[in-house]
Amino acid sequence: KEDAFYRDDNKAIYQAIINLYSKSEPIDIITLKAELDNDYGKSKKQAEDILFAYGKENNITNRNVATSRMAALLGLSGIVEESKTVNVKDNRTGNTYKGNLMSFAKGKDAEKVSQKKAEKYGKKMDNIEDKIKSAQSVFAPSLQKELCSLQVLDYICGQNDRKRGNYFIEKDDTGRYAHVHGIDNDMSFGTGVDFAKDLDDLRDVGWAVKMRPVVGRNGELTIPYMDKKLAQNIISLDPDIVRFVLKDLLAPQFIENTVLRLKMVQDAIKKEDKGFNSPRFKEDGEWGADTA
Numbered sequence: 001k002e003d004a005f006y007r008d009d010n011k012a013i014y015q016a017i018i019n020l021y022s023k024s025e026p027i028d029i030i031t032l033k034a035e036l037d038n039d040y041g042k043s044k045k046q047a048e049d050i051l052f053a054y055g056k057e058n059n060i061t062n063r064n065v066a067t068s069r070m071a072a073l074l075g076l077s078g079i080v081e082e083s084k085t086v087n088v089k090d091n092r093t094g095n096t097y098k099g100n101l102m103s104f105a106k107g108k109d110a111e112k113v114s115q116k117k118a119e120k121y122g123k124k125m126d127n128i129e130d131k132i133k134s135a136q137s138v139f140a141p142s143l144q145k146e147l148c149s150l151q152v153l154d155y156i157c158g159q160n161d162r163k164r165g166n167y168f169i170e171k172d173d174t175g176r177y178a179h180v181h182g183i184d185n186d187m188s189f190g191t192g193v194d195f196a197k198d199l200d201d202l203r204d205v206g207w208a209v210k211m212r213p214v215v216g217r218n219g220e221l222t223i224p225y226m227d228k229k230l231a232q233n234i235i236s237l238d239p240d241i242v243r244f245v246l247k248d249l250l251a252p253q254f255i256e257n258t259v260l261r262l263k264m265v266q267d268a269i270k271k272e273d274k275g276f277n278s279p280r281f282k283e284d285g286e287w288g289a290d291t292a
Contacts, residue, residue, distance in 0.1 A: 010186075012036060021090075027097055061100035062249040067157050067185035068102075069245050070258075075233045079150050080182035081105050105181040107170030111163075113177065140178035141287035143169065145227050150180050152223065152230060154188070155214035156261050161187035189254045214265060221268045221280060225291050228281035231269050237262065 016035040020027050064083040071080050083102040090097065154162045161184065172178035216222045239259045246255045272278040282291065 010184075024092060026093075026095060061186065063188045064102055064185045065100050066246050066249045067153075067159070067182075067188050069249075070157055070242070071153055073233075073237060073241065073245060074153060074156075074230060076149055076153055076230065079146055079153060079180055080185055083185070102183070105168040105183050107168035107177075107179065107181055109165060110167050110169050110180075111165045113169050138176060140172055140174070140176040141291075142172070142178045142284075143176075143180065144225075144287045144291055145282070145284070146180040148223060148225055149227050149230050150182055152214050152226060152234075152265065154182075156234075156258065156265060157185070157188040158257065158261060159185060159188040189250055189258060215268045219264070219268055220271055221265075223280075225280055225282050225287075226269075228276055228283055231276060231281050234262070234265055235269055237266075239263065 013032065013036070016032055017027055020031055020035055025031055061083075065085055067080055068083040071077055081103050083100055085098065085100050088097050088099060089095070150162070150167065153159075162182070166182070166184035168181040168183065169177045170179040170181060214221065214223050239262060242259055242262060243255055246258065250258075272280060
């Protein structure tokens with residue numbers, strides 16, 4: 001449904017597709033631009049901006065698929081919802097259309113969860129130890145690990161639009177919030193490489209950027225903790241594999257920027273004094289009150 005989309009431009013594209021389908025008209029970039037222009041009063045330039053954000057070589061749905069593939073390479077499948085390129089046949093016309101689909105995210109909007117839990121638990125307690133103890137009854141340790149892993153993935157993918165409104169939190173069998181599912185990954189793979197500088201620039205022009213870079217200006221990790229297995233996967237990931245996996249989705253300059261960000265994280269991990277034995281890298285059983 002239209003209201004399942006977080007971004008207004010994605011809602012507009014979805015409704016335009018439904019309109020074209022109801023009229024038995026072909027669904028492609030040309031007809032979508034025309035439908036947006038006709039039904040939404042948008043100029044062709046505005047319609048193109050929606051369909052081709054960051055340039056035609058890097059359209060919004062391709063970025064969702066690219067993020068999903070990067071997550072799989074790093075062993076983070078499930079941290080973001082799976083997106084893939086598919087061929088869909090219209091049985092009424094016999095035409096086959098190629099497009100990208102994302103699986104439905106489980107759980108609840110993190111923005112709503114955080115507001116509700118803050119009102120119920122955080123505001124009633126002045127002592128930080130009491131807040132942590134209370135939070136442990138609501139949030140599983142795996143949630144900490146997955147949130148940190150999502151931050152690392154977003155850094156490598158150049159995602160500058162991750163906020164609580166575009167990831168979901170799912171409960172486990174014990175009823176605690178335990179798993180993260182990122183959605184709306186269409187602002188990934190931009191032109192920036194020095195993400196610390198990019199975020200500073202965005203704040204300078206008034207953007208409400210909530211995320212923080214994983215690698216600081218000094219080339220060292222700024223994230224307090226990282227899943228040890230993820231760190232090992234990052235080190236072992238060959239940049240040529242990244243180039244191969246993304247080549248059908250993104251223009252070369254976006255792929256090379258992704259490779260550069262990957263190398264920045266790899267170099268930062270290698271700077272840790274004790275290697276993978278650094279206290280920054282955590283095993284599954286080491287997440288909890290001490291890392292909250």
